[in-house]
Amino acid sequence: MPIFPRNEHTANSPSREETCAIAAQMADAEIVSLVNSLIDAGDIGSLERVREAQVGTVQLQVREPICHERFILADALVTIAEVIVDGSVGWAMRLGANIEAATAAAVLDGWLADHTDGAPTKKRVIDSLLSAQRRDSYERNVMQQEVLATAIEFEELD
């Protein structure tokens, strides 16, 4: 699933919401691997769960354009996780039902919040996130080009 434009990183130092969005949309294996590499390198000290990660839903509402009226379209399956990393609370919500990936994203959120900008390890992690975002932007753009190639102009017959 491509990383969506909203929360797309534009500045040198992405906000917490931006990193949280990228971590939420990375592939399961990718986010787990990134966080495991931090744990293996000893970059994460203490780690505890605020509560068990849980699978649930989020309601999707749409405001339609004719009467500007809201209606409930459906729900989406999500997994939510909340942890404390070195004393800092980390939170994540990801689409789908993967407890491990949601927990990893929450760990990353807490870890990034606890580290000052410019620290070498944090910079490396941010670079990984931005690289994932660039890759998805690229894939999205390729798809956009492919879709735009199907633009059609009909002609009216006399």
Place this chain on the structure above:
Amino acid sequence: MGYAAARGGLTAIKRAEELVARLRDNHSSAQLELDQITGRLRLLVDRIMGEAGLWAPEFAALAVRQAEGDAIEAIHLLRAYKSTLPRFAVARVNDADEMVPERRVVPAFREPGGPQILGRSTDYTARMLDPKARDAMPRRAVSTAHDDDESASKRTADTIARPAGWPEMRRMSDVLRDMGLLVDRRRGDDPEPFDITRMPAKPPAPRSARLSTMARAETGALVNQWYRNILGPDGYLHEVTLGEVRHGSLSLSVTHPITGGEVTIGNFRVTEVEAIEDLDGIDEDRGSFDVGYGMCLGHNERKAIAMANLDIACHRDGSKSPLEQSILMTTDGLDSAGFLEHLKLPHYVTFRSMIERKVAVRRAHDERKRD
């Protein structure tokens, strides 16, 4: 099991379940992987999610596999699973105009605001079965608008680092509104939408209940409602012109509980349709059009078209006919299929009482004849 004063047969029921599972799971072919189902049977997966009312591609694929491809059964599995889950939050409300389109056609207008994009469509393709694809589906090359000056294989992350942005696509209802040809039904208030998962909708219902009901309705039932109103006995619908048919993505954003800021956790695809109605009623503004709206999860244009047509038909009807009742109470696939399939369960007691009544009537009839 027990139903209608019948019980027993537990061993046979378990063996029947095991037979289904064994013959499905032990089939000599390779097991269908979930990404095969989401990737190669996407329209089926989209339909399952839409009618279950849950965006969950992987679990919809799981349901399709478990249900052996029976769509209604898969929808039942997914909706039952959903009913066991807590609802954490309401996502940021999406404005329909925020859709990132993958397809857009405007049957009403040759030159609408912005381009018409066929996208992933076989609308103009001859329906020819491809016998050559029996053994293997060939891998196909990418073709893009840039193919004339740069091959797809040469493009790298450096050359296309960021999307160029989509051309503006002004929706047809806005074009009509600007021309002063659209009845203005925009609301100044913002009522809470009706939640059909918490309470069944009954007529007269708010429009949000009708829209939610149709978004989750069984595709075939909705198409049938539309068709029987066009050509069948009901006749509450005109044949309308479609303003917009779009398929694309909306973002799913929630509030970060620590910062209070907005976080986009992903996106979901929807199909959206505007149906333009030529008002001709005696009490209507005959110098204007009105528009019906349809949106459903995934790529399901038949459903969204039927929904938009029925939305405007219901509005014009104003609950005078049984149309709203038909939509609210007979289009849910799980309701209708469940009621239909319950007929297979033992009805021994009710049917025995019917036999006894018949026998009693016959006996009374015979006695009257003898007398």
